[in-house]
Every structure is written in C-alpha cells, then in structure tokens.
Amino acid sequence: xxxxxxxxxxxxxxxxxxxxxxxxxxxxxxxxxxxxxxxxxxxxxxxxxxxxxxxxxxxxxxxxxxxxxxxxxxxxxxxxxxxxxxxxxxxxxxxxxxxxxxxxxxxxxxxxxxxxxxxxxxxxxxxxxxxxxxxxxxxxxxxxxxxxxxxxxxxxxxxxxxxxxxxxxxxxxxxxxxxxxxxxxxxxxxxxxxxxxxxxxxxxxxxxxxxxxxxxxxxxxxxxxxxxxxxxxxxxxxxxxxxxxxxxxxxxxxxxxxxxxxxxxxxxxxxxxxxxxxxxxxxxxxxxxxxxxxxxxxxxxxxxxxxxxxxxxxxxxxxxxxxxxxxxxxxxxxxxxxxxxxxxxxxxxxxxxxxxxxxxxxxxxxxxx
Numbered sequence: 001x002x003x004x005x006x007x008x009x010x011x012x013x014x015x016x017x018x019x020x021x022x023x024x025x026x027x028x029x030x031x032x033x034x035x036x037x038x039x040x041x042x043x044x045x046x047x048x049x050x051x052x053x054x055x056x057x058x059x060x061x062x063x064x065x066x067x068x069x070x071x072x073x074x075x076x077x078x079x080x081x082x083x084x085x086x087x088x089x090x091x092x093x094x095x096x097x098x099x100x101x102x103x104x105x106x107x108x109x110x111x112x113x114x115x116x117x118x119x120x121x122x123x124x125x126x127x128x129x130x131x132x133x134x135x136x137x138x139x140x141x142x143x144x145x146x147x148x149x150x151x152x153x154x155x156x157x158x159x160x161x162x163x164x165x166x167x168x169x170x171x172x173x174x175x176x177x178x179x180x181x182x183x184x185x186x187x188x189x190x191x192x193x194x195x196x197x198x199x200x201x202x203x204x205x206x207x208x209x210x211x212x213x214x215x216x217x218x219x220x221x222x223x224x225x226x227x228x229x230x231x232x233x234x235x236x237x238x239x240x241x242x243x244x245x246x247x248x249x250x251x252x253x254x255x256x257x258x259x260x261x262x263x264x265x266x267x268x269x270x271x272x273x274x275x276x277x278x279x280x281x282x283x284x285x286x287x288x289x290x291x292x293x294x295x296x297x298x299x300x301x302x303x304x305x306x307x308x309x310x311x312x313x314x315x316x317x318x319x320x321x322x323x324x325x326x327x328x329x330x331x332x333x334x335x336x337x338x339x340x341x342x343x344x345x346x347x348x349x350x351x352x353x354x355x356x357x358x359x360x361x362x363x364x365x366x367x368x369x
Contacts (some may be wrong), residue, residue, distance in 0.1 A: 001074055001097070005034045005062050005067055005089065006082040011041045011052055012256040014285070015106070015148065015169055016082060017234070021048060023357045032074065036063045041255075049065040064089040071097070077368055078102060084131075086108060087138040100143040100367045104165070107283045108152045109135075115198050115278040127260065132186075132328045136160065139168030143294070144363055148247070151281040151304050165363050168284035171292045173352035176344050179264050181294040187332050189220040190266035192259060193286055196227035198279070200300075203321050205238055205248070207272075210325035212247050215332055220270075223262060263293035268331045269349040271299045280304070288351050291343040298324070307347060312339030 002024065009016055011033075016031060021031060025047040033043065033050045036058065043050040053063050058064040061107075064086060071079070071093055076210050079093045080102040089098060090101045110128050157164050189211075195201045201222070211218050226232035231350050239248050254262070263269070269290030273279040283304040297307050297313040306315070315329035 001030050001033060001076045002078045002080060002200065003032045003034065003067075003071055003074075003076045003093070004080045005086055006065055007036045007085055008083050009035070010037050010253060011035045011039050011043050011050065014256060014266075016104075017043060018172070018256055019169075019357070020080075020167075020360060023353075023360055027361055027364075030253050032071070032076070034067045034070070036060065039124075045304075061084050068092055068096075078364070080104060082106060082134065084097075084138075085133045086321075087134070091093050091141050094141055100362070101141055102146060102367065103142045103154055104146040104148075105140075108149075108278070109278040111281050114198070115276045118256070130364075134206045135295065144364070144367055149281075149283050149304070151283065167356060167359060168283070168351075169288070170351045170353050170356060171285075171347065172274045173292075173348050175260055175292045175352055177345050179292070179294045180343075181337075181340060183265065184294070185219075185265050186267065187215050188219045188266040189218065189270055189328065189332075190223065190248050190262065190270045191220070191270050191272065192223040192289075193284070195222065195224050196231055198274055198276050200274045200318065200344055202238060203274065203324060204270060204272040205235065205242065205244070205320060207325035207328060208247055209242055209320050210245050210246060210322065211328050211332075214329050218328075218332060219247050219249060221251065221262065221266060223254060223259065225253050230279060236307060245342075259289075260293065263295060266293075266295055267326065267335070269293070269295035269297055271297070272303065272324060272330065273300050273302065274316060275300070277300060277308045279318070283308070288347065291351065292347045294340050294344065296340065298323070298327045298331055298334060311342045312336040 003230055006016055019191050024031060025279050028047055031048050033048055035052045035053050037052060038055050045178055052356045053066055068089060074126050075098055081090050082104045093099050094101055114124055116152060121365045145162045147164040148169055149163055208220055239245055271284055287305055291310055299313060299314045299315060300318040315333050316323040316327045
C-alpha cells in the first residue's frame with residue numbers, strides 16, 4: 001500500500017493524479033490518495049482509494065493529523081508527499097510504520113519565497129536560511145527525491161547524498177492525437193494557470209488594448225485562480241478601466257478534462273511572465289500543453305523556456321507591453337502550420353509523459369525492494 005499526500009493541489013492535478021497516480025495504478029500498486037481541497041470529486045478506482053478533506057473546514061495541520069489517523073489503520077510501505085508543509089507528517093509516519101519517504105519537489109521554494117513574500121530582503125534571507133536548515137533536517141529521513149525541473153537548484157540534494165529523479169511535467173502524448181486545428185476559434189488567445197502580478201497578467205491585460213485596436217474581434221481567455229483576492233479585484237478594475245471587458249473571458253479553476261477542450265479551441269497560447277527569481281528557474285508546464293494543443297506560442301525570452309526546441313512561436317522581453325502586444329498580433333495574423341506540426345512531433349517524440357514515466361516505476365521498484 002502506498003500513501004500519496006497533497007495539501008495544496010486539486011484532486012485531479014495533472015502531475016499528481018493523471019500522470020503519477022495513474023501510472024502506478026496501471027502497474028497495480030494499491031494507493032491511498034489524500035487531498036485537501038474544496039473539490040467534491042471522488043477519484044477512487046480499482047487501485048485508488050481517494051480521501052479528500054475539506055480545505056474550508058480544515059487547516060493544513062488539522063489535515064495532516066487526520067491523514068495520520070487514517071494511515072494508522074492501514075499498513076503502508078511508502079508515503080509520497082508533494083509539499084514541504086507535510087514534512088512532519090512524513091517523518092511521523094516513517095517512525096510509526098517504517099514506511100519509506102518519497103519527496104516530490106514541484107517548485108524551487110526559495111525562489112517562490114523571494115518572489116511572493118512581502119518581507120524585506122533581510123527577513124527573506126533569514127527565512128531562506130531557516131528553510132534550508134529545515135529541509136536539510138527532513139532529508140535525513142527521506143529515501144528518494146523527485147524533481148519536476150532540472151532548474152530546481154536551491155536545495156543541495158546531491159550534498160545530502162541524493163541523485164534526484166527528474167520527472168518533468170510533459171503532457172500525455174495521447175492529447176496530440178485528438179487535436180484538430182481546423183476547429184480553433186479565430187483570433188482567440190488563452191492563458192491558464194495561477195494568476196498574480198509576478199505572472200505578467202497585468203501587462204497582458206494592458207497589451208490587449210493594442211491588440212484589439214488592430215484586431216477588433218480578438219478575445220483572451222484567462223483560466224485559473226488568483227493568488228490573492230486583492231489582486232483579483234485589481235485585475236477586474238483594470239479591465240473595466242480599459243474598457244475591454246467584452247474581450248476578456250475570466251474562468252476559475254476548471255476540471256482537468258475541460259482544460260484540454262479549452263486549449264484545443266484557442267489559436268494562441270500566451271505565457272506573459274515577468275522576469276523574477278521564480279521565472280528564471282522554473283519551466284512552465286503550459287509551454288508543453290500549448291504545443292500539444294496546436295496553439296501558436298507567445299512567450300518571454302527566459303532560459304527555462306528558450307532551452308527547449310519548439311516552433312510556431314514569438315518571443316518578447318518580459319515586462320515589455322508593446323513588444324508583447326506586437327508578438328500577439330503577429331501570431332494571430334500569421335498561422336504557422338508547419339511550426340504547429342513540428343511541435344506536435346516534438347511532443348510525440350520527446351516531450352511526453354509516457355517516455356519518462358518508466359523512471360517513476362523504477363524508483364518505486366527500488367524503494368520497495
């Protein structure tokens with residue numbers, strides 16, 4: 001029995017559920033899947049027992065206590081955690097059951113701290129040192145480390161004796177086979193994912209003024225949750241002030257199966273990221289999702305993006321609103337069919353989950369020896 005635990009992702013998370021858990025279930029591993037969310041989804045299946053606790057009713061600490069109580073009722077051999085907030089839970093479970101710990105690192109947490117927090121630079125420095133000390137102590141109990149990106153650099157895993165398993169967030173190649181670009185909506189733009197000022201959402205909205213002046217029927221879909229309510233209302237006010245409400249379609253978090261339907265309908269996928277410590281180190285999953293969906297791409301000239309091989313793309317300097325709008329207009333006016341097909345083939349041959357999933361199975365086979 002395996003326990004896979006997350007405290008910040010939706011149950012149908014692309015990486016955790018649709019890739020990792022389904023891959024393990026196909027190999028007939030029995031899985032207890034614990035989530036903390038406001039979702040009512042039940043993803044239980046033949047080899048998956050899904051237990052969701054309400055994020056409205058429970059704090060992360062309360063959730064960890066509930067998960068520990070539930071795990072005590074079973075006999076597990078592995079606890080696989082996806083957030084550092086679950087360090088204490090994993091260590092407690094290992095002490096109680098002897099279970100092996102797999103630490104799945106999605107983000108460079110030091111970069112996130114420096115990007116998102118409002119502390120001054122001295123507090124950030126002290127907090128980062130404390131974080132590294134805390135992680136170093138936790139790693140003494142860990143058996144395997146998984147990282148989602150080769151650019152996760154702040155944690156000294158190798159100094160702790162680990163060779164992290166790199167499992168990048170490539171999409172399932174099967175999605176490519178279901179895309180018909182002739183069904184795409186003309187002059188349609190899309191961004192999906194978390195929305196905050198560091199993601200360049202404000203700049204993207206301001207760029208839309210110039211886009212609709214040139215292409216009056218252009219429409220932008222923004223799909224995902226806002227990092228704070230304060231920023232959400234700031235964006236709403238910005239849209240109304242600029243008078244482009246009819247050109248912006250805002251949607252909150254939607255189910256996994258629905259996001260691919262949205263991507264398949266849109267012509268251009270946009271990654272409007274500003275340059276900061278986080279975007280200089282993390283490769284956005286949406287880059288590959290846009291490629292797999294037959295979208296042309298408008299992306300910033302940041303190394304975690306430019307290091308990959310793709311076409312049908314326009315690059316802009318992060319934060320440059322006029323250049324961003326110009327690249328969007330050029331993408332809408334010139335459809336690069338050969339580039340889109342090139343991207344399809346790159347997904348089929350290289351940038352897909354199926355080609356890399358064997359590493360997850362090898363890791364579990366090694367841990368469960």
